[in-house]
Amino acid sequence: MQREPVEAYIGLGANLGDPMAALRQALGRLAELPHTVVLRASGLYGSTPVDSSGPDYVNAxxxxxxxxxxxxxxxxxxxxxxxAGRERPYRNAPRTLDLDVLLYGSARMAGPVLTVPHPRMTERAFVLMPLAEIAPDLVSATQLAAVRDQGIWRLAG
Known part of the structure; x- marks a missing residue:
């Protein structure tokens, strides 16, 4: 029996190596996943690290x-x-590529490996701003106002 398709939202981020190239490549690879079609993607955003260290991030x-x-x-x-060479020497370490399941249809699940919706997505401008770009009905003005002081900017190209 084949599963019904579900719309899922994926957060992408990187701050080591060439982050812009890493995200562009990752977006292309999403389209190569079995039984998966990319419907839309946000532009790229720069952001200062939140609960992390290292150089600024690129997110989408x-x-x-x-x-x-x-x-x-x-x-x-x-x-x-x-x-992509991701290493996990400690929690929230700088990374060559970070891919998170933010939303999976209307599913709600909490487990040791996966929690959906992503537990910190509403606390992070680097998730909410690009999510609002492609799915404005999923992000409220109140949520955006709560993260307005976090450093984030739209990148050209």
């Missing part, structure tokens, strides 16, 4: 339609992170 959000389960989607995203 993509919306995909997928038949993968949420855990299978996360596993595929983590495989892409590993291919």
């Amino acid at each position: 959000v993509a919306c995909v339609r997928t038949r993968l389960t949420a855990p299978a989607l996360l596993s595929a995203l983590q495989a892409q992170e590993n291919q």
Whole structure:
């Protein structure tokens, strides 16, 4: 039996190596995931680290339609992170690529490996601003106002 497709939102970020190239490549690889189609993607945003260190980040959000389960989607995203040289020496370490499942349809789940909606997405301008660009109905003015003091800017190109 084939699963019904679900719209999922993926957060993308990087701050090591060539972050802009890493995000562009990651967006292309999302389209290569089995049973997955990229519906839309935000522009790229620069942001100062939040609960992290290192250089400024480049961030984006993509919306995909997928038949993968949420855990299978996360596993595929983590495989892409590993291919991009992601290391996890400590929590919130600088990274060559970070891919997070932000939303998976209307699902709500909390487990040791995956929590959806992403537990900190509404606290981070680098998620809310690009998400609001591609899905304005999913982000409220109140949520945007709560993160307005975080350093974020739209990148050219």
